[in-house]
Each structure stands twice: as C-alpha cells, then as structure tokens.
Amino acid sequence: DIVMTQSPLSLPVTPGEPASISCRSSQSLLYSNGYTYLDWYLQKPGQSPQLLIYLTSNRASGVPDRFSGSGSGTDFTLTISRVEAEDVGVYYCMQAVETPLTFGGGTRVEI
Amino acid sequence: QVQLQQSGPGLVKPSQTLSLTCAISGDSVSSNIAAWNWIRQSPSRGLEWLGRTYYRSKWNYDYALSVKSRITINPDTSKNEFSLQLKSVTPEDTAVYYCTRYQSGACDYWGQGTLVTVSS
Numbered sequence: 476d477i478v479m480t481q482s483p484l485s486l487p488v489t490p491g492e493p494a495s496i497s498c499r500s501s502q503s504l505l506y507s508n509g510y511t512y513l514d515w516y517l518q519k520p521g522q523s524p525q526l527l528i529y530l531t532s533n534r535a536s537g538v539p540d541r542f543s544g545s546g547s548g549t550d551f552t553l554t555i556s557r558v559e560a561e562d563v564g565v566y567y568c569m570q571a572v573e574t575p576l577t578f579g580g581g582t583r584v585e586i
Numbered sequence: 587q588v589q590l591q592q593s594g595p596g597l598v599k600p601s602q603t604l605s606l607t608c609a610i611s612g613d614s615v616s617s618n619i620a621a622w623n624w625i626r627q628s629p630s631r632g633l634e635w636l637g638r639t640y641y642r643s644k645w646n647y648d649y650a651l652s653v654k655s656r657i658t659i660n661p662d663t664s665k666n667e668f669s670l671q672l673k674s675v676t677p678e679d680t681a682v683y684y685c686t687r688y689q690s691g692a693c694d695y696w697g698q699g700t701l702v703t704v705s706s
Contacts, residue, residue: 514692523684523699524633529692567633571691575650576623578633 477501477570481579488558488584496582498551498568504531505548505572512572515544515553518581519564527566528553560586588612590685590697597703598679604672604704608685608697615661615668616641621688624659624670627699628681638688639668675704 478501488494498513505511515528526535528544531551541556555562563586568579594606608622615622621640627633637649639659649657658671672679683700686693 510691512691516693523696524693525696526692526694529690529694535692535694569633569693571688574635574638574648576625576635576688576693578635580632 476575477504477573477577479568479570479577479579481566481568481582483582484580485583485585488555488562488586490560490586491557494555494558494562494584496553496566496568496584498546498553498579500549500551500570503548503572504551504570511547512570513544513546513551514569514571515542516567516569517562517564518567522564524567558584558586588687588695590687590695592683592685592697592700594700594702596701597705598675599706600676600704601674604670604675604679604683604702606670606683606685606700606702607667608669609665609667610687611666613687615639615666616663617689618642619689622659622661622668623686623688623693624683625686625693626681626683630678631681634681636670636672677704680704 480499482497504513511531513531516524518524532544543554565581589611591609598604621638623638624636656673661668685697687695
C-alpha cells in the first residue's frame, strides 16, 4: 500500500496570514495518463470530509481561490494564501493512483 | 446536485454483520464514469478505504485486503443505491462509515457518515 505522510500534525494559524501543509507519498502518484492522483480534503468539526483539490492542483467546485495545490511525483503542498476563520479543521491528503486509496494522517489547522 | 444518504443501524453486536445502505440521488449507481466507495474513520486507524463497486460494461468490485474476507459491496440498480456488509465484526470495526462517489480522480461527494459501534 502507498503510505501518505503529512506534516505538520498541527498548524496554528493567524487570520489573513498564509499557511501550507505538506504531504509525501511512498511512491510516485503519476499515472500513465499523465495525471498525478493526489487530492486534498478538509474535514470541518462534526462534518464529512469535503473535497478541496483534485489531481494535485485543481480546485473543486465552489472552493475559494485562496486554496491551491502543487507538487509532483511524491511531494505535494496545499497552500492557503490568506487563512480565514472558516478554514479551521483537519486537512487530509489522499492518493488515488491505485487501490487501496490511502490517506495521510491529517493536519489540524486551528486559529 | 449529487446527494448520498446513508442508512443503517448504529449498534451491532460482536460476531454479527454490519449492514449499511447509501441511497444516491442526482447520479446513477450504473454510471460508466463513477465508482461507489465505502470509507471508514476511527481514531486508531484514521481514514480507511474499504472497497468500491463500479460499472464498466459489467459490475466490478475492489476490496481492501484488511477486510477482504468479510466485506461485500452490492449495487442495487432498482433502488439506485449501494450497500456495505461487513461480517463477523469486532470492537475494532467501531468507526464512522462513509459512502462516497469517486469520479475524475477524487471522492467528490460523501454521505453524512454513520457511527457504528460494535458492542454487546
């Protein structure tokens, strides 16, 4: 199975300031079709995870443009350009290049 | 707008079978571009993918090795839903269970989650 490792575990943030989360995979997430199968999800307190970024750098529908994803191969980053209070929660990366789909351990973002 | 509505008991006795259903609206379980997944979440195991079903000229099934001997995911085209059955449960199967749609590289829609507790 592909192991997903996130850092940091916890990220205190200040509204209006940038923030970034790192995710590393144990093998490349580049598929033969040229797409890199790395997604980012946010789980707000008491809610199901919600998709933020798919295929490394594509924002899901309705996701504010302050969220961006980057990376390639095995190293990925989620960046929030200016954190807002509503961004608190636990962020997860997930690989979908092969089954089983696997998730990082999560990064708790708190103000 | 796609919606996934989960149903099923929140308490299951050890050694019995956990059964959950995910009703789909706004899409079809027979979609040729989607896959329908079950994922669970617990403090000890984090988010854990359990398995999926999808239709590509025929029904396909993939399961996590950790539960392969105990799990069945079944589509029901007449009700436009899919189900999860997990046999011989133990307290380690206590978790929040989610159904999701996987399409275009991501799990883009999630059910509301069902907390299933395995206890006598």
